[in-house]
Amino acid sequence: MKPLIKKLTETFSPSGYENAIREVITDEIKDFADEIRVDALGNLIARKGSGGKKIMIAAHMDEIGLIVNHVDEKGFARFSPLGTFLPHTLVGARVRFLNGAYGVVGAEYLKKETQTKLAPLDKMFIDTGATSPKDSPVKIGDVAALERPFHDLGKRLIAKSMDNRVSVAVLIETMRKLKTTAHEVYFVFTTQEEVQVRGAITSAFGIAPEIGIAIDICPVGDTPDSAKKEVSLGKGVSIKIKDPLMIADPRIVTWMIKAAEKANIPYQREVSTLGSTDARAIQVAGAGAMVGGISIPCRYVHSPSEMVDYDDVQNTVKLLITLLEKKIEL
Amino acid sequence: MKTDFLKSLLSSSGLSGFEIPVAELIKEKWASLTDELDQSALGSLHGLKRGSGKGHSVMIATHMDAIGLIVSKVSGEFLHVANLGGIDIRVLPGQAVIVHSERGDLSGIIAQPPAHLLPEGEAKGAVALKHLLIDVGLSARQVARKIKIGDTVSFATEPTEMSGGLLAGHSLDNRASVAALTLCLEELQSRDHIWDVWAAATVQEEIGHMGASTSAFQIRPDIAIAVNVTFAKGPGATNWETFELGSGPTIGLGAVNHPFLHQQFKELAEKLEIPFGIEILPGRSGTDGDDLQISVEGIPTIVISIPIRYMHTPVEVVATKDIQRTARLLTEFVAMLDADFLEKIVWDD
Structure with a gap:
């Protein structure tokens, strides 16, 4: 799966501009779906199987990005965020625009006395090498994503947009490996998750599933002096019980945990105080659905270098296949 | 009534x-x-x-x-919790609670660490939820066996009828x-x-x-x-x-x-x-x-x-x-x- 993760994380497709990644995914899944369609918001919806339960498995395919709001008189591109950035990880980052231009993020106030303070995003800029708006390769509305290559550290992998391309890889791999399913399963690669979970709202309304599962990354509590959170990298698939905006259906949590235990798949119980996923939108679409979340533990979330553990990634595929193969009793 | x-x-x-x-x-x-x-x-x-x-x-x-609380982390014999809904954290220390575990309900209390053990500046005013702990009286081993992340915690206060047709709870x-x-x-x-x-x-x-x-x-x-x-x-x-x-x-x-x-x-x-x-x-x-x-x-x-x-x-x-x-x-x-x-x-x- 590593070459696939590399290919997906090295594709540039921020929220609202998912064309490139959708093309890559479509190419990967076209032989493994019974039906493929794209809805009004650009969600890529692939059905596999029929009968049994109607299940929606969602992984968002967008990534956080930057959009130029103006180019100042010296040629510096000022930007607004597409999604949430942590300012301290952005200064010095390189970005690539969808039009092919490159730039580096700089910040005002890098004087000696203020060096230790964090610059807010509106005090930052992208230097594209331009000296005026005239010779700037970018203009208002141009969109960029972080530019970092994928690195394989053996057991651990780092890349930009591991959030959520690693889950996209998991879905693709699941579609390939899932020989038969007793259910009507919709694999949905959603758009605009990083800008308040928008693609999942409409795709879930369109599908109206009985069960919804979001596959996403989750922050961990295992780095020096990190948040009080139990989830660690490499200790197994993270089964979501709660995040700040969604409480997983207890029936779904039990189903997942029992399946993991039976198949000897290592798992962790997740109560998260940060972030949310597509599951929250699936839960309340239409008359509602029973939802849950499976997360791949991830360090340095929303920075240019996000790290996951390859065992966790493979175990997520295993758990999904175990869940989808058999009859479901809740 | x-x-x-x-x-x-x-x-x-x-x-x-x-x-x-x-x-x-x-x-x-x-x-x-x-x-x-x-x-x-x-x-x-x-x-x-x-x-x-x-x-x-x-x-x-x-x-x-x-509203209530949910176990987010187990540290030895104590439990860390997150909030379920907009709970008023000012009244939490000292409350009697029930931890609802798969192995049955456990009585507990919400404890706050002594001021000198809190990070600098955190002891003033209401102590943040992340510093509060739940003590159910069990050893670390028993806690690990009985309590899981995701167990809910509710208030143990029983409803009280008061004068003037008022009810508290x-x-x-x-x-x-x-x-x-x-x-x-x-x-x-x-x-x-x-x-x-x-x-x-x-x-x-x-x-x-x-x-x-x-x-x-x-x-x-x-x-x-x-x-x-x-x-x-x-x-x-x-x-x-x-x-x-x-x-x-x-x-x-x-x-x-x-x-x-x-x-x-x-x-x-x-x-x-x-x-x-x-x-x-x-x-x-x-x-x-x-x-x-x-x-x-x-x-x-x-x-x-x-x-x-x-x-x-x-x-x-x-x-x-x-x-x-x-x-x-x-x-x-x-x-x-x-x-x-x-x-x-x-x-x-």
């Missing part, structure tokens, strides 16, 4: 997202009061009390979930309204009404009204009433947003509340000589009403509230006569709905 049912609701768990214990109690009570009873995908209870007419329906929604938000709706269903047993009534005990209101939007989408009522609690006057709470305890329910006015429904409720309360307050809700109401109004293609909605003191603490206080008045107002409103009521809801005048 007979408070047995309300007290049993208050003594039951059923935190946001984990409503099964309280839902079971309500289901048992509503079974004989409704013609049909089922549950939504999210677990909200829908009870249908059929009217003599054909087609029109009013949905009365009361959320049944309660946790979860009066919003079990007081569930009790009012139940009383209304009881009164409707001997009343003629044309419209169908959908009594809904919704889930997950405290974390974003997830139950209301999904239930309204499923039921598709013609009009909707959200019954919730509001702020009663009390120490430090005296402004225009507060209402005297025991001064009757409030009738919402503002964006979420349809002006025609407001007018109808007001005239009805005046006619019946039920005391009431007018609650100005300029924007969002912070109740199920916000989501009922914009469900499906839009539903004319009104928010009716029961004043309580000390909201989101384990010692919320209600005047039981306000619950009875709310029930009566709801009953009379349902009985008043005639075949033409919907046509009267117009925006022209």
Whole structure:
């Protein structure tokens, strides 16, 4: 799966501009779906199987990005965020625009006395090498994503947009490996998750599933002096019980945990105080659905270098296949 | 007012997202009061009390979930917790709680570390939730065996009847309204009404009204009433947003509340000589009403509230006569709905 993760994380497709990644995914899944369609918001919806339960498995395919709001008189591109950035990880980052231009993020106030303070995003800029708006390769509305290559550290992998391309890889791999399913399963690669979970709202309304599962990354509590959170990298698939905006259906949590235990798949119980996923939108679409979340533990979330553990990634595929193969009793 | 049912609701768990214990109690009570009873995908209870007419329906929604805590990390013999809903952290240290584990309920207390052990600056004012710990009295090994991340933690305080017809307890938000709706269903047993009534005990209101939007989408009522609690006057709470305890329910006015429904409720309360307050809700109401109004293609909605003191603490206080008045107002409103009521809801005048 590593070459696939590399290919997906090295594709540039921020929220609202998912064309490139959708093309890559479509190419990967076209032989493994019974039906493929794209809805009004650009969600890529692939059905596999029929009968049994109607299940929606969602992984968002967008990534956080930057959009130029103006180019100042010296040629510096000022930007607004597409999604949430942590300012301290952005200064010095390189970005690539969808039009092919490159730039580096700089910040005002890098004087000696203020060096230790964090610059807010509106005090930052992208230097594209331009000296005026005239010779700037970018203009208002141009969109960029972080530019970092994928690195394989053996057991651990780092890349930009591991959030959520690693889950996209998991879905693709699941579609390939899932020989038969007793259910009507919709694999949905959603758009605009990083800008308040928008693609999942409409795709879930369109599908109206009985069960919804979001596959996403989750922050961990295992780095020096990190948040009080139990989830660690490499200790197994993270089964979501709660995040700040969604409480997983207890029936779904039990189903997942029992399946993991039976198949000897290592798992962790997740109560998260940060972030949310597509599951929250699936839960309340239409008359509602029973939802849950499976997360791949991830360090340095929303920075240019996000790290996951390859065992966790493979175990997520295993758990999904175990869940989808058999009859479901809740 | 007979408070047995309300007290049993208050003594039951059923935190946001984990409503099964309280839902079971309500289901048992509503079974004989409704013609049909089922549950939504999210677990909200829908009870249908059929009217003599054909087609029109009013949905009365009361959320049944309660705020509380959830275990987020186990550190040796102590538990770290996250909040389920907007809990008032200032009152947490020293509270008796129940940890609901798969192996049964465990009594515990909320402890706060001594000031000198807190990070610098954190000891002033209310201590943040992340520093509070729950002690259930067990050894680290026993805790590891019995308690899991995701176990819920509810207040252990039992309801207390006080002088002057007041009742104190946790979860009066919003079990007081569930009790009012139940009383209304009881009164409707001997009343003629044309419209169908959908009594809904919704889930997950405290974390974003997830139950209301999904239930309204499923039921598709013609009009909707959200019954919730509001702020009663009390120490430090005296402004225009507060209402005297025991001064009757409030009738919402503002964006979420349809002006025609407001007018109808007001005239009805005046006619019946039920005391009431007018609650100005300029924007969002912070109740199920916000989501009922914009469900499906839009539903004319009104928010009716029961004043309580000390909201989101384990010692919320209600005047039981306000619950009875709310029930009566709801009953009379349902009985008043005639075949033409919907046509009267117009925006022209």
